[in-house]
Amino acid sequence: MSTPDTATSKSPAGIRDVAALAQVSTGTVSNTINRPDTVHPRTRAAVEKAIAELGFVPNQQARVLTGASSNVIGLVVLDIESPFYMEAAHVIERTVRESGHVVMLCNSEGDTTRESGLLAMLAAQRVRGVLLAPASLDEDSDPYKDLPGDLPVVLIDYNGGPEHCSISVDNVAGGRLAIEHLLQLGHTRIAVVGGPTGLRQFADRAQGAREAIIAAGMDPEVSLIEVSTSGIGIQDGRRAAELLLEGDSPDAVFCGNDMLAFGVYRGLIDAGLSVPEDVALVGYDDIDFARDWVVPLTSVRQPIDELGTRAARLLIEHSAREDSHTHRQEVLPPELVVRRSTDLRAPAQH
Amino acid sequence: MSTPDTATSKSPAGIRDVAALAQVSTGTVSNTINRPDTVHPRTRAAVEKAIAELGFVPNQQARVLTGASSNVIGLVVLDIESPFYMEAAHVIERTVRESGHVVMLCNSEGDTTRESGLLAMLAAQRVRGVLLAPASLDEDSDPYKDLPGDLPVVLIDYNGGPEHCSISVDNVAGGRLAIEHLLQLGHTRIAVVGGPTGLRQFADRAQGAREAIIAAGMDPEVSLIEVSTSGIGIQDGRRAAELLLEGDSPDAVFCGNDMLAFGVYRGLIDAGLSVPEDVALVGYDDIDFARDWVVPLTSVRQPIDELGTRAARLLIEHSAREDSHTHRQEVLPPELVVRRSTDLRAPAQH
DNA sequence: TTTAAAAAATGAACCGGTTCAAAATTCTCG
DNA sequence: CGAGAATTTTGAACCGGTTCATTTTTTAAA
DSSP states (O other): OOSOTTOOOSSOOOHHHHHHHHTSOHHHHHHHHHOGGGSOHHHHHHHHHHHHHHTOOOOHHHHHHTTOOOOEEEEEESOTTSHHHHHHHHHHHHHHHHTTOEEEEEEOTTOHHHHHHHHHHHHHTTOSEEEEOOSOOOSSSOTTSSOGGGOOEEEESSOOOTTSEEEEEOHHHHHHHHHHHHHHTTOOSEEEEOOSTTOHHHHHHHHHHHHHHHHTTOOHHHHEEEEOOSSSSHHHHHHHHHHHHHSSOOSEEEESSHHHHHHHHHHHHHTTOOTTTTOEEEEEEOOHHHHHSSSOOEEEEOOHHHHHHHHHHHHHHHHHOOSSOOOOEEEEOOEEEOOTTTOTTSOSOO | OOSOTTOOOSSOOOHHHHHHHHTSOHHHHHHHHHOGGGSOHHHHHHHHHHHHHHTOOOOHHHHHHTTOOOOEEEEEESOTTSHHHHHHHHHHHHHHHHTTOEEEEEEOTTOHHHHHHHHHHHHHTTOSEEEEOOSOOOSSSOTTSSOGGGOOEEEESSOOOTTSEEEEEOHHHHHHHHHHHHHHTTOOSEEEEOOSTTOHHHHHHHHHHHHHHHHTTOOHHHHEEEEOOSSSSHHHHHHHHHHHHHSSOOSEEEESSHHHHHHHHHHHHHTTOOTTTTOEEEEEEOOHHHHHSSSOOEEEEOOHHHHHHHHHHHHHHHHHOOSSOOOOEEEEOOEEEOOTTTOTTSOSOO
């Protein structure tokens, strides 16, 4: 009943089927779809009727093959599990959708081999371009020098130098912001829970922390306790807290990301300390949970929204005009969000 | 230096370019790529050399056009922000990647209009199939009756009846599990924070709660306090807690998801109550955070991994053999994970 | 050395759209 | 009514691969 038995073709209807049914040429069908104003209203009606009758859906692949630019954008992140990249994926999906594109989501899991495999497959798909949160962190040799089929790429959360477009956040400045805030509150023994050595973002944040200490005329050797962790999850933070409490307890802790901070929080609570009375706590990223944590967490906010939006826009622009494109590196400033984990006077909401 | 100036063609090299350079026919190039054993080693070497020289990457779109099945799978979720769907997206991405496919990630934002737009665009992309967490919750009329171009679809987290493939979790059983646990611990005034009325999953969980109360020979009117919220976020849970504390305080709270539970936790703490001593707390979903919450949260675990894995496999299977496919509905059992928010004797880790 | 069989290579046609020069139709106006 | 202009419609060629019946080359057997 729902499907008229005239539709016996197994493969979905093509433009030629429509043309035959509407008794016009394929060119006219194409025009009806793409330039409706150039076809006579009577003809147009007939074609539209045929399209509806056959349930015809134009094949986007064939379209791209004839020169139309693809509306697919690849997104390769190095860790989907991390709330930061999840939130980034979210805003990117939205921006991209609003400009009429779709996202192909890929997870490199921090593995450079997998990453290049994904880039090859995206090139084969002839996507319009790729947003890449790089797994490779080698600063010296440029690992993205020759991409398969000169795929337009915008690096996110990583500045890959003048050879690439990129949008990143100034991590050194972020580390500085956090420590300046703690110093201003009068803390003098500050721990930095820095994440795994080797992750550039985290190293930069720790670097900013040292700079702030020095700028305040203090000695990092004395006032700064640096701890590195093997991972960047809650459990890693908890272990770091236990480690810290073995020695002289710090009066403030700055963590390389919010998950670590949540773990540190638990470690402190379990040891009978309270936040912020005994120890002040600062995180990084300002993920959604930070605001709603039991003690709302002071955190260095990365402008994820802007990062995602700008990255998507830059990529679309970059992939639009093939020639005369000069690579652009945008660096966004981080922002400190003060909450009760450092300052009890902070408003309950924000 | 890196690019020989012989490569002056602007558009990426095609198979005919390779054929010309290697002095063979296009058919031979195609064979070298797809059936290397049918071409003479000497010829193969020449072709491979040409491919490398030109940086040739076969166009997947053209391949699909000639009949190869697409390796792209659409994933439409109704709320990327929710940790539950994020985790689902994560495991789906992995499963799909391991079977040689890619995910196109789309967010319907719970909007049925947007959802059908996305389905149309995925149909136009000629994706292999779609995993759909439906925005439409109308049980009576089947909103996915006629999909554009008979796209293979597997519904996730929603049983759409015999007309569709689906993988879902038994939410009624989940609600029962939670309440049975609380009853066993001796609680007699149990609140249910049920999320927005109208979300099927949440309604089912509340239904299960009632069933458990009745099965225990108690009166839902007396022992069950049902509260609905406008959203399903932390803030909504907090407001619900405030509401609950206005009347006779319950001695246990069961929440429709973990985020609500986190909010309720904060509301209770802010009111000077402690968990689980004063009030026991049970969440739903068992997202990653539940285990690591300040007081680890007892939660009804949805087997997200299995949900995602099975859904992906079912879809690939479904989209493989066009004919003789009978729709299958799989319903997975939820599982109660007991932690300290209801039982202090629970192990610290799990 | 011939010949038959096996292996390798060929290239035109096709997938499903778009394009555009050329042909057909309709409209305008003297 | 007819010429010229404007509007519509046409359909073959093309995008970049794959396919497969056919031709060419190589190998094995007689």
